[in-house]
Amino acid sequence: MTTVAVPEAPSAPQMAARRPARPQRKFVLHLAVVVLMIIWLVPTVGLLVSSFRPQSKLSTTGWWTAFAPPYQFTLENYQQVINQNGIGQAFVNSLFIAIPATIIPIFVAAFAAYAFSWMEFWGRDVLFVVVVGLLVVPLQTTLIPILRLFAEWGLTGQFAAVWLAHTGYGLPFAVYLLRNFMGSLPKSVFESAALDGANHVVSFFRLAVPMSVPAFAALAIFQFLFVWNDLLVALIYIGLSNSDNLPMTAAMANLVNSLGGGWYLLGAAAFMSMALPLAVFFGLQRYFVRGIVGGAVKG
Amino acid sequence: MDTRLITAIEVVVGVPAVLIAYIWGTERLVNLAPERLRPRIRPWLWIAPALGFLGLFLLYPTVRTIIRSLYSKSELTPKFVGLDNYRWFITNDGARDALLNNALWVVFLTVFTVGIGMLVAILVDRVGYEAWAKSIIFLPLAISMVAAGVIWKFMYDFKAPGEPQTGTLNALLGSAGLGPVAWLQSPSLRLSTFAMIAIMVWMWTGFAMVIISAALKGIDPEVLEAARVDGANEWQVFRKVTFPLLGPTLAVVSTTMIITSLKTFDIVYTLTNGNYDTEVIANLMIKEMFTFGDFGRAGAVAVVLLLAIVPIMAFNIRQFRAQESIR
Numbered sequence: 001m002t003t004v005a006v007p008e009a010p011s012a013p014q015m016a017a018r019r020p021a022r023p024q025r026k027f028v029l030h031l032a033v034v035v036l037m038i039i040w041l042v043p044t045v046g047l048l049v050s051s052f053r054p055q056s057k058l059s060t061t062g063w064w065t066a067f068a069p070p071y072q073f074t075l076e077n078y079q080q081v082i083n084q085n086g087i088g089q090a091f092v093n094s095l096f097i098a099i100p101a102t103i104i105p106i107f108v109a110a111f112a113a114y115a116f117s118w119m120e121f122w123g124r125d126v127l128f129v130v131v132v133g134l135l136v137v138p139l140q141t142t143l144i145p146i147l148r149l150f151a152e153w154g155l156t157g158q159f160a161a162v163w164l165a166h167t168g169y170g171l172p173f174a175v176y177l178l179r180n181f182m183g184s185l186p187k188s189v190f191e192s193a194a195l196d197g198a199n200h201v202v203s204f205f206r207l208a209v210p211m212s213v214p215a216f217a218a219l220a221i222f223q224f225l226f227v228w229n230d231l232l233v234a235l236i237y238i239g240l241s242n243s244d245n246l247p248m249t250a251a252m253a254n255l256v257n258s259l260g261g262g263w264y265l266l267g268a269a270a271f272m273s274m275a276l277p278l279a280v281f282f283g284l285q286r287y288f289v290r291g292i293v294g295g296a297v298k299g
Numbered sequence: 300m301d302t303r304l305i306t307a308i309e310v311v312v313g314v315p316a317v318l319i320a321y322i323w324g325t326e327r328l329v330n331l332a333p334e335r336l337r338p339r340i341r342p343w344l345w346i347a348p349a350l351g352f353l354g355l356f357l358l359y360p361t362v363r364t365i366i367r368s369l370y371s372k373s374e375l376t377p378k379f380v381g382l383d384n385y386r387w388f389i390t391n392d393g394a395r396d397a398l399l400n401n402a403l404w405v406v407f408l409t410v411f412t413v414g415i416g417m418l419v420a421i422l423v424d425r426v427g428y429e430a431w432a433k434s435i436i437f438l439p440l441a442i443s444m445v446a447a448g449v450i451w452k453f454m455y456d457f458k459a460p461g462e463p464q465t466g467t468l469n470a471l472l473g474s475a476g477l478g479p480v481a482w483l484q485s486p487s488l489r490l491s492t493f494a495m496i497a498i499m500v501w502m503w504t505g506f507a508m509v510i511i512s513a514a515l516k517g518i519d520p521e522v523l524e525a526a527r528v529d530g531a532n533e534w535q536v537f538r539k540v541t542f543p544l545l546g547p548t549l550a551v552v553s554t555t556m557i558i559t560s561l562k563t564f565d566i567v568y569t570l571t572n573g574n575y576d577t578e579v580i581a582n583l584m585i586k587e588m589f590t591f592g593d594f595g596r597a598g599a600v601a602v603v604l605l606l607a608i609v610p611i612m613a614f615n616i617r618q619f620r621a622q623e624s625i626r
Contacts, residue, residue: 047450062465100310112349121342136612141601145363168356229443249445270449281441
């Protein structure tokens with residue numbers, strides 16, 4: 001929900017050095033930017049280094065000492081996390097949860113977005129404003145009744161519960177993003193298709209969908225990350241009754257809260273949970289940024 | 300093979316197939332109707348699945364929660380108690396504490412993310428490695444708040460004075476001769492709340508930066524050049540030209556950040572679970588629900604959260620309508 005134009009991703013240097021600045025000012029500028037970059041990187045790098053250090057070293061020395069001899073690194077934490085602490089299973093669960101919960105809302109939203117963009121009907125604009133308004137409804141207000149509903153249907157603890165819930169929760173953003181994109185496609189294309197006898201089903205599948213691929217990509221990434229990173233929904237609808245189906249986030253939260261052993265595995269667990277988001281981030285940053293700028297508000 | 304895998308595959312293939320078949324099927328049905336009525340029926344069939352999900356998972360439960368908040372705890376025979384749960388909320392110290400903390404979250408998270416985000420957007424606009432700098436600042440947004448919590452648990456790690464500090468921040472303080480600080484166990488001055496706000500600033504500054512940067516690139520360079528030709532220095536150009544032009548964008552980013560602050564949950568749940576005076580509304584609600592099993596009070600807490608967000612929702616809708624009218 002933003003008034004800015006859809007930008008390209010952080011791209012090649014644009015208009016570097018708008019005007020010749022004095023050298024010392026240039027130096028201060030570079031210093032400021034580099035310091036910011038370091039501050040932002042250190043926490044992640046620190047944990048990454050820690051995740052490869054042996055347990056005995058972790059509790060007595062800081063991660064920066066790993067760069068001085070004796071260089072002690074190990075893969076043991078990762079092996080333990082995968083095999084013993086159920087994090088490996090949780091990783092698989094996260095995939096089971098995230099993939100259907102990404103695909104279903106995209107399909108449901110695409111039809112609605114097309115109708116909102118290219119069909120005239122009574123109440124269309126008001127209805128769309130209601131959908132936009134639902135963007136900010138806090139999930140917390142929906143938890144109790146939905147939990148009861150799932151309990152009645154025997155769905156609590158099942159993946160199906162989170163698939164359905166994430167579809168509902170993701171829809172306002174999905175409809176909003178797709179409608180904004182589809183609505184901005186050239187009208188003449190749809191008009192001439194209609195003149196040639198194409199009905200709405202044909203123009204949806206042959207025109208609207210292929211032309212909206214960038215929007216679908218942005219939405220898919222966004223929804224995937226939202227579901228993958230979610231803790232609350234999984235905790236409530238799955239966690240209470242079936243801890244075998246818990247995703248990475250919930251398994252990690254348990255590891256943090258269980259003050260006993262296992263804390264030295266946190267780094268490895270965290271990096272396993274971050275692997276996929278980081279891959280998505282680096283591979284598809286362009287679309288990710290577009291998703292964010294195209295629909296700045298998400299409920 | 301894992302039956303869950305089979306179910307997942309069935310859903311991934313089956314649900315889209317069913318939806319596509321639904322659209323085809325309804326088009327056939329619509330064509331049976333008199334020609335005049337078709338354009339009136341068709342749109343509703345296309346949006347019906349979406350409306351079904353929205354109604355079931357957002358509208359209906361919100362209404363039910365509001366009603367439930369007027370009833371007592373008992374699961375089997377909840378009694379109507381009017382506004383008692385809200386009265387409890389207002390008079391309860393813990394709840395007031397949570398409200399205060401959420402107010403701190405709203406003010407400081409919003410100001411810092413928008414402020415630093417704008418600063419970074421302006422700074423990196425002038426360096427050659429802009430793409431790199433932006434990626435690094437933006438990266439934390441891709442990971443979960445739980446993972447971010449873990450990352451910062453190691454940053455904030457605290458050992459008793461005298462022992463070697465393994466947390467990055469306390470080690471830095473130590474090398475400057477300052478005592479270790481128990482960042483996440485300090486109720487005084489709400490230090491722990493601020494420590495967690497800092498984590499979210501680290502996560503969300505990239506969000507503000509990306510949107511502000513996009514708006515910045517949309518400003519016509521000639522406007523800025525004109526101001527410079529007229530003798531304005533860089534600060535004046537920023538204050539008199541750039542900042543006003545960024546106004547609407549800053550408003551949008553700020554509303555998003557305010558909503559994020561109000562809904563703060565994961566970080567607090569993972570790191571302190573509300574101890575050391577760090578309670579927030581969303582965590583309080585989950586506690587009432589699961590620790591105390593009081594769905595009435597939990598509902599009231601959720602409604603308070605909703606009420607806090609409604610004015611922002613109204614603002615958003617107004618912005619949206621203004622934007623639509625110039626489309």
